[in-house]
Amino acid sequence: MNAAVTRARGLDASDLARIAIFAALIAVLGLPGAINVGAVPITAQTLGVMLAGAVLGARRGALSVIVVLALVAIGLPLLSGGRGGLGVFVAPSAGYLIGWVFGAFVIGLIVRAGANRPTWWRVALGAVVGGILVIYLFGIPVQSALTQLPLGETIIASAVFLPGDLIKAALTVVITMALWRAYPRAFAWSTSPTQASVNAAR
Numbered sequence: 001m002n003a004a005v006t007r008a009r010g011l012d013a014s015d016l017a018r019i020a021i022f023a024a025l026i027a028v029l030g031l032p033g034a035i036n037v038g039a040v041p042i043t044a045q046t047l048g049v050m051l052a053g054a055v056l057g058a059r060r061g062a063l064s065v066i067v068v069l070a071l072v073a074i075g076l077p078l079l080s081g082g083r084g085g086l087g088v089f090v091a092p093s094a095g096y097l098i099g100w101v102f103g104a105f106v107i108g109l110i111v112r113a114g115a116n117r118p119t120w121w122r123v124a125l126g127a128v129v130g131g132i133l134v135i136y137l138f139g140i141p142v143q144s145a146l147t148q149l150p151l152g153e154t155i156i157a158s159a160v161f162l163p164g165d166l167i168k169a170a171l172t173v174v175i176t177m178a179l180w181r182a183y184p185r186a187f188a189w190s191t192s193p194t195q196a197s198v199n200a201a202r
């Protein structure tokens with residue numbers, strides 16, 4: 001795709017590179033495998049989803065998740081445990097996968113709202129609302145429908161994800177703020193940060 005076409009769609013070559021890097025990060029976080037606790041696994045990949053939204057912003061963050069899901073759909077084994085193919089989209093964890101897209105989007109919205117640089121509390125709020133609540137909002141009803149476990153029981157069962165997801169949200173804050181200090185240009189959505197604004201985040 002040439003520069004003129006990507007610019008016309010609002011994405012330049014550096015955006016595409018960022019999206020590809022975060023898609024790769026999400027995929028790499030699947031390599032350690034999953035902890036199987038029932039129909040839906042505990043996976044580190046949600047850390048990548050949270051980071052994509054916080055660093056790339058809503059649209060680009062969601063796009064990086066869509067890239068991963070598209071590659072999974074055509075059969076690449078990029079989900080934890082080396083899973084891929086269309087079957088994962090009709091499995092009990094399918095709703096969570098769709099939730100990743102909206103979760104990354106919401107994190108980006110919250111981190112960016114009214115700000116041109118990340119602050120730790122916005123990243124924390126974004127990670128909890130987008131990276132946990134929004135993803136659960138999509139995931140739990142689909143899990144309930146496909147496992148035929150009543151919604152209330154599925155909600156209770158999904159509490160097993162919370163400790164790990166809260167740790168991932170905390171890691172998202174630490175990594176995002178460290179990246180902002182070390183390499184603010186990574187943040188696709190921030191206006192060219194001055195050293196003063198970087199220092200203010202220290």
Ligand SMILES: O=C(O)CCCC[C@@H]1SC[C@@H]2NC(=O)N[C@@H]21
Nearest residue numbers: 041042043046079080093096161
């Ligand atoms: O690999 C898949 O098929 C999707 C896994 C979805 C896992 C969900 S995302 C939210 C919650 N946190 C986890 O660690 N696991 C579940």
